[in-house]
Amino acid sequence: MWRILQVIVLLVYSSVSYGSPFNRHAPLAVVFDHTGQLRESYDYIIAGGGTSGLVVANRLTENPRISVLVIERGYLDGQENGTSVPGLSVPTKYVRTDTSVPQKGLNNRTAPLYTGDVVGGGTVVNGMFFARGAAADYDAWEQLGNPGWGWDGLLPYFKKSETFTPPTAEIDDMFPGVISLDLEPHGLDGPVGSSFSNCQYPVIENFYAGWKSIGVAINPQPNNGEATGAFYSTMSAYAKNQSRAHASNAYYRPIAGARRNLHLIAGHSVSKINFGEKNRAVSVDFMSGTTNETSTVKADCEVILAAGAFRTPQILQLSGVGPEPLLSSLGIKTVVHLPGVGSNFQDQPTLYMQFRYGNYTFPTPDWIFSNASWAAEQLDIYYKNRTGIMTIPYLGGSTVAFLPLQNVTSDYQSLITSTSVNPSSLFPPSTHPSIIAGYIAQTELLRSIYLSSHTAVAEIAWEGGDTVPLAMIRPSSRGSININTTNPTSPPVIDFNTFSHPIDIAIAIASVKKIREWASSPPMRALGTIETFPGANVSSVAQIEQAIRNAATSSWQHPTSTTAMMKREWGGVVDAELRVYGTQGLRVVDAGVFPMSVAGHSSSSVYAVAEKAADIIKAAWI
Numbered sequence: 001m002w003r004i005l006q007v008i009v010l011l012v013y014s015s016v017s018y019g020s021p022f023n024r025h026a027p028l029a030v031v032f033d034h035t036g037q038l039r040e041s042y043d044y045i046i047a048g049g050g051t052s053g054l055v056v057a058n059r060l061t062e063n064p065r066i067s068v069l070v071i072e073r074g075y076l077d078g079q080e081n082g083t084s085v086p087g088l089s090v091p092t093k094y095v096r097t098d099t100s101v102p103q104k105g106l107n108n109r110t111a112p113l114y115t116g117d118v119v120g121g122g123t124v125v126n127g128m129f130f131a132r133g134a135a136a137d138y139d140a141w142e143q144l145g146n147p148g149w150g151w152d153g154l155l156p157y158f159k160k161s162e163t164f165t166p167p168t169a170e171i172d173d174m175f176p177g178v179i180s181l182d183l184e185p186h187g188l189d190g191p192v193g194s195s196f197s198n199c200q201y202p203v204i205e206n207f208y209a210g211w212k213s214i215g216v217a218i219n220p221q222p223n224n225g226e227a228t229g230a231f232y233s234t235m236s237a238y239a240k241n242q243s244r245a246h247a248s249n250a251y252y253r254p255i256a257g258a259r260r261n262l263h264l265i266a267g268h269s270v271s272k273i274n275f276g277e278k279n280r281a282v283s284v285d286f287m288s289g290t291t292n293e294t295s296t297v298k299a300d301c302e303v304i305l306a307a308g309a310f311r312t313p314q315i316l317q318l319s320g321v322g323p324e325p326l327l328s329s330l331g332i333k334t335v336v337h338l339p340g341v342g343s344n345f346q347d348q349p350t351l352y353m354q355f356r357y358g359n360y361t362f363p364t365p366d367w368i369f370s371n372a373s374w375a376a377e378q379l380d381i382y383y384k385n386r387t388g389i390m391t392i393p394y395l396g397g398s399t400v401a402f403l404p405l406q407n408v409t410s411d412y413q414s415l416i417t418s419t420s421v422n423p424s425s426l427f428p429p430s431t432h433p434s435i436i437a438g439y440i441a442q443t444e445l446l447r448s449i450y451l452s453s454h455t456a457v458a459e460i461a462w463e464g465g466d467t468v469p470l471a472m473i474r475p476s477s478r479g480s481i482n483i484n485t486t487n488p489t490s491p492p493v494i495d496f497n498t499f500s501h502p503i504d505i506a507i508a509i510a511s512v513k514k515i516r517e518w519a520s521s522p523p524m525r526a527l528g529t530i531e532t533f534p535g536a537n538v539s540s541v542a543q544i545e546q547a548i549r550n551a552a553t554s555s556w557q558h559p560t561s562t563t564a565m566m567k568r569e570w571g572g573v574v575d576a577e578l579r580v581y582g583t584q585g586l587r588v589v590d591a592g593v594f595p596m597s598v599a600g601h602s603s604s605s606v607y608a609v610a611e612k613a614a615d616i617i618k619a620a621w622i
């Protein structure tokens with residue numbers, strides 16, 4: 001039945017979303033590719049039709065009197081199987097790769113930053129891991145001066161964004177006690193599907209047994225604010241058809257044919273916000289990605305920035321909102337001297353350890369690459385039945401351990417004290433004092449987070465194959481995203497500043513040792529587990545440190561915090577209503593507003609933040 005529905009749904013989409021003829025007064029929220037199709041002004045202009053932008057666009061246009069234009073650099077995805085089948089890699093044309101400057105902490109290697117370049121943004125191309133952070137992580141946001149942004153304030157919005165479906169009986173039976181069937185912390189009728197792959201590799205059982213044997217708790221309910229221990233994560237997929245849920249099919253396509261008050265122009269990038277009296281955002285300039293032709297469109301109420309943590313600071317800086325010394329060095333007239341724009345950049349450095357197994361129960365995840373007949377068989381089962389290995393996210397899986405620092409090492413208190421540094425020493429001497437003040441406020445919270453048993457510092461994932469990613473999810477290091485040219489088509493300079501704070505490398509070293517303890521636990525030994533990278537000969541602390549610096553990457557694909565929601569005197573960029581300081585009619589709603597990263601993956605938090613942002617913006621609409 002669902003397959004028939006799907007065909008109908010696809011037909012409806014393709015007739016309304018594509019090939020719509022030129023029409024100034026186009027009644028539908030179709031994708032435009034030509035500026036002549038737009039109105040002169042809209043109530044709200046949203047820069048970026050990615051994850052957060054589409055949530056806000058959808059919620060605002062629930063009111064038919066509110067008109068919204070979304071301007072998105074990428075194009076609508078073609079609904080290729082690669083964007084919906086969890087086990088397939090997504091088409092590379094939707095992923096953008098940028099490169100950082102050399103990272104001192106990585107022995108001067110550079111690191112890539114991947115972002116979604118498509119309507120729907122990161123969620124169209126991401127790994128579909130869909131667990132929330134810990135309550136303590138969001139409570140820290142609130143403690144940084146943002147009333148209403150703690151766990152209790154955000155939980156209703158996590159729920160509003162999702163439709164959760166518990167695991168199948170088969171999965172539940174496969175891992176008894178590993179997955180809670182409790183619906184309580186979940187939403188049951190939101191746009192984003194949240195569910196479980198309905199198949200798993202049998203050896204995953206050894207992952208749980210291994211952690212359990214070395215004292216790590218199995219956590220059946222990681223979505224109620226206690227996101228620690230070894231757990232089986234929800235993924236962003238619709239349970240019924242086991243296909244990817246992303247912002248475009250959750251928040252855009254269902255209304256694309258119906259709302260006259262929503263326009264979306266694809267293939268265009270916002271290059272500048274124009275300000276009127278009293279620094280009110282009155283219009284934006286935007287450029288065609290094919291011809292570079294620039295147009296202007298007016299905002300009657302507000303401009304909303306949703307270009308992501310990588311690109312929103314660039315738009316602000318190009319518009320004269322940012323650190324005055326940087327702006328004047330590039331000849332940009334300062335509208336608001338706001339030193340925090342582009343600072344406080346956070347991502348989660350990751351080391352990919354490698355193992356092989358001498359006594360493995362087949363099949364292994366590597367068969368997808370090495371056994372063509374098996375891969376084809378599995379795809380066929382998926383298309384016919386929506387079961388099998390292709391329901392597991394590509395190179396992903398959902399089996400993880402999230403470890404608090406005290407569960408990484410019993411020496412955690414001395415690890416904290418021995419790595420303490422003067423916060424100012426981590427920043428260049430010219431750094432604005434407000435940024436250092438905000439960082440000091442964060443480090444005080446980070447200290448209690450590092451001491452807490454209720455939030456994690458390290459994430460270890462295993463899909464049953466050779467690679468075991470280790471992500472340092474609570475970094476103390478802070479990087480930056482800054483422009484170095486007034487040309488809007490040049491990407492801003494990415495500096496992760498990975499491992500600049502000594503606690504980050506110390507946690508990484510301790511985590512590698514912890515993974516080794518897990519890999520040599522009896523349940524993992526029974527698989528004949530052998531570490532191939534860094535390898536048994538890399539054993540002293542100094543050797544492990546060098547292996548990490550020579551091989552880790554800066555990003556776990558969760559860039560955040562470059563336009564932080566914090567007090568202005570703490571280097572914040574937006575207030576607790578997401579308004580950019582010193583301006584009127586200008587907000588930011590993307591992952592850049594997270595004051596600190598959360599001990600989890602970012603997409604579920606981006607959805608929740610954007611849902612809450614939409615409520616705030618609607619309440620202010622007059």
Ligand SMILES: Cc1cc2nc3c(=O)[nH]c(=O)nc-3n(C[C@H](O)[C@H](O)[C@H](O)COP(=O)(O)OP(=O)(O)OC[C@H]3O[C@@H](n4cnc5c(N)ncnc54)[C@H](O)[C@@H]3O)c2cc1C
Nearest residue numbers: 048050051052073121122126127128129270308591601603
């Ligand atoms: C490869 C990858 C894997 C990931 N894996 C996971 C995972 O497994 N689980 C998880 O929870 N999270 C994951 N994430 C992260 C998650 O998807 C992001 O945190 C989230 O999508 C960010 O939402 P956003 O709205 O802040 O930005 P985005 O979704 O990136 O949206 C920003 C949009 O703005 C557009 N844009 C940029 N500049 C301009 C401009 N100047 N004008 C107009 N438009 C512009 C971009 O094209 C993009 O569509 C992953 C991300 C990537 C890239």
Ligand SMILES: *[C@@H]1O[C@H](CO)[C@@H](O)[C@H](O)[C@H]1NC(C)=O
Nearest residue numbers: 006080081082379382383384
């Ligand atoms: C795409 O998916 C459909 C089923 O949804 C399947 O019939 C078709 O063969 C797939 N296409 C490719 C190229 O694999």
Ligand SMILES: *[C@@H]1O[C@H](CO)[C@@H](O)[C@H](O)[C@H]1NC(C)=O
Nearest residue numbers: 102103104105106107108109
């Ligand atoms: C990294 O580069 C800096 C500056 O060029 C240099 O001083 C340092 O020795 C380099 N470090 C390594 C490990 O190569």
Ligand SMILES: *[C@@H]1O[C@H](CO)[C@@H](O)[C@H](O)[C@H]1NC(C)=O
Nearest residue numbers: 215216217228229404406407
């Ligand atoms: C961490 O260790 C403590 C004490 O040993 C234990 O009680 C707790 O369950 C562990 N937490 C996790 C997530 O494993």
Ligand SMILES: *[C@@H]1O[C@H](CO)[C@@H](O)[C@H](O)[C@H]1NC(C)=O
Nearest residue numbers: 006009084238241242243249
């Ligand atoms: C799966 O189901 C969801 C929700 O019904 C729908 O939006 C989506 O388009 C479907 N995906 C596919 C590939 O069938």
Ligand SMILES: *[C@@H]1O[C@H](CO)[C@@H](O)[C@H](O)[C@H]1NC(C)=O
Nearest residue numbers: 289290291292293487489490
């Ligand atoms: C658009 O601008 C970029 C950068 O300035 C340039 O490389 C490119 O050739 C331009 N494209 C067109 C069509 O003019």
Ligand SMILES: *[C@@H]1O[C@H](CO)[C@@H](O)[C@H](O)[C@H]1NC(C)=O
Nearest residue numbers: 362367371372373374375377
């Ligand atoms: C490949 O997969 C098939 C099942 O499709 C299996 O019978 C065969 O043993 C596998 N071959 C190898 C080399 O693993």
Ligand SMILES: *[C@@H]1O[C@H](CO)[C@@H](O)[C@H](O)[C@H]1NC(C)=O
Nearest residue numbers: 198381382384385386387388
């Ligand atoms: C098809 O799905 C059903 C349950 O959804 C399952 O019992 C059956 O084994 C599946 N068939 C194949 C070939 O995987």
Ligand SMILES: *[C@@H]1O[C@H](CO)[C@@H](O)[C@H](O)[C@H]1NC(C)=O
Nearest residue numbers: 100101483484485492493494
């Ligand atoms: C900006 O920085 C990038 C990355 O370091 C560099 O490649 C580029 O040449 C710089 N551009 C200018 C105009 O300085």
Ligand SMILES: *[C@@H]1O[C@H](CO)[C@@H](O)[C@H](O)[C@H]1NC(C)=O
Nearest residue numbers: 358359360361525526527528
């Ligand atoms: C290999 O795995 C089997 C089944 O899990 C187990 O019975 C056996 O003891 C293992 N062999 C070794 C050498 O660990």
Ligand SMILES: *[C@@H]1O[C@H](CO)[C@@H](O)[C@H](O)[C@H]1NC(C)=O
Nearest residue numbers: 534535536537538539543547
């Ligand atoms: C460990 O052994 C590998 C492979 O034999 C070698 O490439 C590597 O340099 C060795 N590392 C150290 C620290 O000795």
